[in-house]
Amino acid sequence: MTRADLLALTPDSLAALANRGLVKRAAKDLDAGTVPDVSVAGDGSVEGVFPDGTRTTLPGGGGLEGASCTCAATGVCRHQIGLVLAYQRQAAEAPDEPAADTPEPFEDWSPGTYDDEALTRVLGERALTAARRTYRTGYAARVHRPTAADPVASVELPTCTVRFLVPGELGYVHTDAVAAMRGEVIVLAVWAFRAADERGLPGPDLRVDVGGKGAGQGTATASGLEQVLDLADQVLLEGAMHAGPVLGTALHRASRELTAKGLHWPAAAFDDLAAQLAAYRERGAHHEPERLAALLAEIHARHRAALAQGGSPRSQ
Known part of the structure; x- marks a missing residue:
């Protein structure tokens, strides 16, 4: 039985599962002649007995977490990595196997x-x-x-x-x-x-x-802004001249709700909108009608972008 999962492990993959120094040491030991006696059981488990008597087993079903070794190391050890490399070298030398320098075909999978x-x-x-x-x-x-x-x-x-x-x-x-x-x-x-x-x-x-609202429906069905769009529309219809402090409070509350959902950019837009209304009431110099209009357009644009086919993800 051939362990395709072990053959698919590259040095980079082994380094990710252990560390690069361990992979280099295991390869160096094999090159120096410290090669285990490799055997494969019917259930797919691979066992290696090293010259010093160390016995290492890689269980069938994949993964190094279930591997065992009689050495004193904890976690993934050089013997386990060495057994993987030894198995790969042994398979590469088999007459029905491709040469060791033949690249594995790319597999498109998900x-x-x-x-x-x-x-x-x-x-x-x-x-x-x-x-x-x-x-x-x-x-x-x-x-x-x-x-x-x-x-x-x-x-x-x-x-x-x-x-x-x-x-x-x-x-x-x-x-x-x-x-x-x-x-x-x-x-x-x-x-x-x-x-x-x-x-x-x-x-x-x-x-x-x-996940989140509308999860499991294939395409986005909610932007997360549905409950607060009316506030933006209210500002648009009433204008800064007629927007009272109650509306400003509602805008800040909407910002907190959006922040709790992780929608930080729209939340900032609602905060800025409330600040523009407050500046108008107080005759502040930083009130800008163009900025107010841009914020109202931004809120609706973000809502539409999250719902558009192929548009921006809601978190963006």
């Missing part, structure tokens, strides 16, 4: 193909429960689809980056999030790819808003 059942099986129900809380609130993500130049699918979340190192394998995912958040952010990254796939968004680098 982590969005993972369903929630697969995520639960690998990451646990607790990770999905935590991710659903974030999903209900909504979050922004930058999705990088794999390309021939950069075959690693990745997602930039507000707090971290998630990289899917091996196509079709959830066991080889790297993130710079803290360990307690690892499962949750992987789920959020998969959902970001799923949202991009469902909306048919093309391109290797794109931004999407996931």
